[in-house]
Structure formats: structure tokens, C-alpha cells
Amino acid sequence: xxxxxxxxxxxxxxxxxxxEKKVRNESLVIIRNKNGGDVLAVCRGxxxxxxxxxxxxxxxxxxxxxxxxxPSSAKEYYIFxxxxxxxxxxxxxxxxxxxxxxxxxxxxxxxxxxxxxxxSKGSDLTIGHYWGRPNWRVxxxxxxxxxxxxxxxxxxSGKSYLARYEIIPLLRKAGYSLIIMDWKGSxxxxxxxxxxxxxxxxxxDFTVLSYFSQLTKNFGYHGREENPVASAFxxxxxxxxxxxxxxxxxxxxxxxxxxxxxxxxxSRLKKTETGQLWLERLEASFELIxxxxxxxxxxxxxxxxILAEAKDKGIVVIDMSKGEKEQKLAAFYSITRxxxxxxxxxxxxxxxxxxxxxxxxxxxxxxxxxxxxxDLIIDLCALGRSYGLSIVILSQGxxxxxxxNSAVRRNLNTQFIGRIHPLxxxxxxxxxxSYYISPETLLTLPEGHFxxxxxxxxxxxxxxxxxxxxx
Ligand SMILES: Nc1ncnc2c1ncn2[C@@H]1O[C@H](COP(=O)(O)OP(=O)(O)O)[C@@H](O)[C@H]1O
Ligand SMILES: [Mg+2]
Numbered sequence: 001x002x003x004x005x006x007x008x009x010x011x012x013x014x015x016x017x018x019x020e021k022k023v024r025n026e027s028l029v030i031i032r033n034k035n036g037g038d039v040l041a042v043c044r045g046x047x048x049x050x051x052x053x054x055x056x057x058x059x060x061x062x063x064x065x066x067x068x069x070x071p072s073s074a075k076e077y078y079i080f081x082x083x084x085x086x087x088x089x090x091x092x093x094x095x096x097x098x099x100x101x102x103x104x105x106x107x108x109x110x111x112x113x114x115x116x117x118x119x120s121k122g123s124d125l126t127i128g129h130y131w132g133r134p135n136w137r138v139x140x141x142x143x144x145x146x147x148x149x150x151x152x153x154x155x156x157s158g159k160s161y162l163a164r165y166e167i168i169p170l171l172r173k174a175g176y177s178l179i180i181m182d183w184k185g186s187x188x189x190x191x192x193x194x195x196x197x198x199x200x201x202x203x204x205d206f207t208v209l210s211y212f213s214q215l216t217k218n219f220g221y222h223g224r225e226e227n228p229v230a231s232a233f234x235x236x237x238x239x240x241x242x243x244x245x246x247x248x249x250x251x252x253x254x255x256x257x258x259x260x261x262x263x264x265x266x267s268r269l270k271k272t273e274t275g276q277l278w279l280e281r282l283e284a285s286f287e288l289i290x291x292x293x294x295x296x297x298x299x300x301x302x303x304x305x306i307l308a309e310a311k312d313k314g315i316v317v318i319d320m321s322k323g324e325k326e327q328k329l330a331a332f333y334s335i336t337r338x339x340x341x342x343x344x345x346x347x348x349x350x351x352x353x354x355x356x357x358x359x360x361x362x363x364x365x366x367x368x369x370x371x372x373x374x375d376l377i378i379d380l381c382a383l384g385r386s387y388g389l390s391i392v393i394l395s396q397g398x399x400x401x402x403x404x405n406s407a408v409r410r411n412l413n414t415q416f417i418g419r420i421h422p423l424x425x426x427x428x429x430x431x432x433x434s435y436y437i438s439p440e441t442l443l444t445l446p447e448g449h450f451x452x453x454x455x456x457x458x459x460x461x462x463x464x465x466x467x468x469x470x471x
Contacts, residue, residue: 006100011082020078034101041082044436051075119458128467144455146390153418158448159394160187176352177310183357185321198323200299203334205237216285232261247291303338329369343383350388358393362405381411398427414454419445
């Protein structure tokens, strides 16, 4: 029964005797509002109270307890906070506008009921099931899929499993073709087809140049000063047919072309020392641009072929396990820059991009190529909302050092939050303040349990979901 002090969005319920053994944190209930209508709500933050054993001052009950005797439980009762989901209207749940009358009766749902139907608004798309109720599939709002999705939780909290068992099938059902960036090559590559290996992908010249600029510390030049060596290398990349050859041939071709460009430029100048300096810097740079380095970029599969494959098969997995970080970022950059260009030309994509290990691409403080991938992800998010690209990012942290870049995170309008890292305690407190979810709960969620919140969730308050995996 609802106690005194209820509002239209919150109430406290006093449990009938014995119900404290049945009602749990996250149990769903229906409030039969005496002011009219029914209200769907969730129990959060229960408490057991007994006047006789109140602490803070000495009283007979405390004295009893001190002597090892059990004080009377006549004045014992249990309460739960109720977080309102909404009023039950003709076509499902709507915002509750009536004050909940004290003494209204509250009922627990049984397993045969399916309160999720109230939330579904005619959509047949679902994600996982409500906590503890395997037959209550949780509905989602399809129109917000391309407002992007964030999945957060410490390593081992079940993020990749959630993506594999629930998010990927859901997106397929919603009509998206998927490109999955499998950073470790073990979370998706063994389970989906086709798989494309990193070194098969053609990385565009621009990105190759960025990579080698990083590697060679800008070919020996500082900051923004004019860089004829980089220009010559760039021209060599563009004019020589170096891909699809052996690493040594490719390297040799690039070196000779860049050298001849610099020699020609140098001979036009009157100062021979300057021309000599260029050649020395080219030479020094090529000590770092080894055959192994060149080999990373000999792939010939173009971004458009990857997209075509995704469209054709419904899914492609990019297996990034064999490669160094910068090379992975370069391939990612190359593919996603192409997607961006298509959207800039107003092409609708209906593609979802799954980015596991998100902070690798868009960390808190991006450096080097990370800065370019971070900016690109932000652009993709903005364009994606108009042109049907959904970005799904998995990250072990929410904010701060282990977290995702905050500008990227702001673009993820739906979130799944599993067990969080203690470093994210502050973030947890913010959630706690808004929805009665205690930070301790978030720190101790079992694997495969996530709070689902944001635009795709038809409920204004987060719902605790889980999902089944086949053994
Ligand atoms: N819904 C689930 N039910 C049972 N076990 C799960 C579930 N989700 C995840 N797990 C277990 O948790 C482990 C870690 O999951 P994983 O998705 O790899 O975590 P993360 O990607 O967050 O590091 C899995 O190997 C699996 O054993
Ligand atoms: Mg993982």
C-alpha cells in the first residue's frame, strides 16, 4: 500500500506482512491509483524498519538486544521506493500525470503476466529479458537505433556477449547491415562470417601518410613548417603502383620515386645544401619505413568492397588481431572515412558499426592517430542520425582515464551499463541520484546484467536486463 508523500513520479510502498520475502529490488509492480488509472513502477532501495530497535538513542529495545534477547517485532515493517515508469494508457505506457494517492494498492506481477507488452508500442524488436524473468523480452524503440549505443562495464562484465547475443541479432532484425571491428579477433571472428583480416584491407594514401608521419616523427620536420619530404613521399604513394607487390619491391619503388621527386625539386633550387638535407631526411626516414612496415599496407581490399560485402552478407567482421595499434587505427580510419564521405554525399547507409574496445579508438585524451579516429567517430555520430548509420561502442570505463572520450560519449544516446569499475564510482553516483540505483549495485552487478537506459528504452527509468547464452 502506498504511504504518505507520494508524487506523480515517485512513491513509497509499505509491504503487506510476508511480502518482504517476495518483493525484490527491481521487481515490477502495478499501482492501482485511487486517483484513477494504473501506474507501472519498479521497486528500488528497500528498507526494513522496526521502532523497537531504532538506534541513535538508548531505548528499551536496544537494551533487550544488548542482553541477547529478541525485542518485539510487532512494530516491524518493510518499505520500498517505487520509481514510476508510466501510466497505463490505451496504447501502452504514457507519462503519469496524476498524483499517486496514498493508500493505493500495489500489486506484484506474476510470471504469467507480461508487463513488457505495455512498453512495446507495437514494436516487435526486443533486447534480452527483464531481470529474473526470462520470458519478459524487453522492447526497444527502433527509431533511436541510429542515435547510437554505448555498452559500459569492466572487463568480464559481459559487454562482448551482450553485443554478440543480443545487439547484433537485434540490429540485423531492424534491417541494418553490420561491420564489426573485432580488436582482439576472439570475440566475433570465430562466430560470424565473413571475416576480413586486417592486412587485406586497402588503407588509403592519406592514412598511410599519417601513419608514416607518426612513425618517422614527421620525416624529421617540426610541427607545421613546410615539409617537402612528406610531400614527396605522399606523391610517391599516389603515383606509384606499390600495393599488391612484395614488401621489398613496394618499398624500393616508393623510395626511388620520392628520391627522384626530391632530386628534381632540389635541382630547381639554387641551394644545393637544402636539396642535400632533404635527401638525408628521406634516407633517415626510410630506415624506419622498413619492409615490415610497408607490408602492413599492401592490402588491396577497398572500403567500398567491405561495405558491399556487409550489404551482401548482412555482416562482416574485421579481424584486427594481427596488427599493431596504429595499423588497426589506420584501417579503421580508412573504412570509416569512406562511410563518412558517402553520408556527406547524402547517401543513406542502413549500416551499424560495432566498435569493441572503444577507448582504443576514442580515449579520454587522444594522441596521434587516436585524435583523428576520435574526431571521425564524432562526425560519424552526427551524420549517422540523418543517414542511417548506427554506432555501437563498447568500453570498460565511462569517464576519466579508463573511459571513452567524453565528446564521443555524449553522442551515445542509449546506454547499457553493467558492472562498473571503481574508478567510475562518481559516474555511478550520478545515476544513483537520478534513479535510486545504488552505486554499490553497479559495482557488484553479476556478469551479463546491464541497466538499459536512454532513447531506445521505452521506459523513462532504466530497466535491469539480462540475457541467455547457449552453452
Ligand atoms: N548473459 C550471460 N550469462 C552467462 N554468462 C555470461 C553472460 N554474459 C557474459 N557471461 C560470461 O562472462 C564472460 C565475460 O564476458 P565478455 O562478454 O567477454 O566480457 P567483456 O567483453 O565485458 O570483457 C563470458 O566469458 C561468459 O562466460
Ligand atoms: Mg569484451
